[in-house]
Amino acid sequence: MTDSYVTLDRRGDTAVVTIDNPPVNALHPDVADAIAAAAQKVEDDTSFRSMILTGRGRCFVAGGDIRYFTSIDRAGAARMALRVQAMQERLFSLRVPVIAVLNGHALGGGCELMLSCDIVIASSAATIGMTEVSLGLIPGAGGTQMLFTALPAGTAKRMLFTGDRISGTEAHELGLVDAVHEPEAVLDEALAVCDRINQAGPLAVEAAKRSANHRLRHSLDEGHRREVEIFSALFDTDDHREGITAFIDRRTPQYRRQ
Known part of the structure; x- marks a missing residue:
């Protein structure tokens, strides 16, 4: 499957879904819909036993589409957030495990997307953060809720209140991601985890x-x-x-x- 925003490739019994919205894979609601459509194909094809979600280029998802933000009002913002939330619920409840492979930066909406997956494996070159307060906003697709399932309350609030960006290594130390590998190895490491899942x-x-x-x-x-x-x-x-x-x-x- 190839879409204007994502590709779906088969690697054995694993579906590799790659976000491709250059230059930074910004999470426009149409991108969210494309991810949801790819996930639905995985749901319907029972020969798939696991799924990887990753990005092309230097970013996993660098946040929401800022240009799009300038074109919407309060009602439009609510509709956008609900579309992204619906996609993330599709991943959360997907029949098979979903591994987020952070090939690069996961900021704002990218961090929320990461949190909707079952397992997170990050590149050592990735940076991670809930950066919305730097734009005068808060996360709108579940970030203020999901972050507390992954981190102690004080750590979660520090990330939300400051918009700080942390390295993949620091995120691993905090328990926000499950493993960190060198950039050239991160996808292969995720596929190795999928192979073990697929054998069960x-x-x-x-x-x-x-x-x-x-x-x-x-x-x-x-x-x-x-x-x-x-x-x-x-x-x-x-x-x-x-x-x-x-x-x-x-x-x-x-x-x-x-």
Whole structure:
């Protein structure tokens, strides 16, 4: 799949979605719609078991489209934010795990987009920040909410209130990203993680994502109840029976997502 703003390439069982909106991959709402459309293709094609979201060039996403900001009013700003939020919800709830590969800078809307993914692997050359206050704004696509699931409250507020940019290494130390690698290696490292995901039971991975995401939005007690429902339902699947049989037979399981 190729669109004016994104490309979707297959790497084995992994979909690699690349944002391509030069010069800095600014997150215009049409770009958000293109990302959502690519994610929907991954959702519908059950041969995909994982997805990578990355950018072309020196930026992952350097923020919202500032020129577009000059053309909208309050109502337009709300519509724009809702379109971006809808795309990010598509990634958050996608059937398969989504790995954000920060090939470069993830600022403002790029940081929000990163937070909507399941795993974040960053280039050592990347900088990350919630920079909206420098424009007299705040994040509008969930940044003031999602940042608190990733960082202690004081650290999250410092980033929001100052607009400071931090390096990929510092973001890793804070727990904001999951790994940092040299720029030339970052995509291959993400593909290696995807390979391990792709070797696991596909229905189990999908179930693990649903259960984990449920916990992010509900209480611990509710999360425990939902986990039991999802866990027990897997006992009706051929994937579960194949995984158990392969373990007993000491062979590699041959999953068919059934």
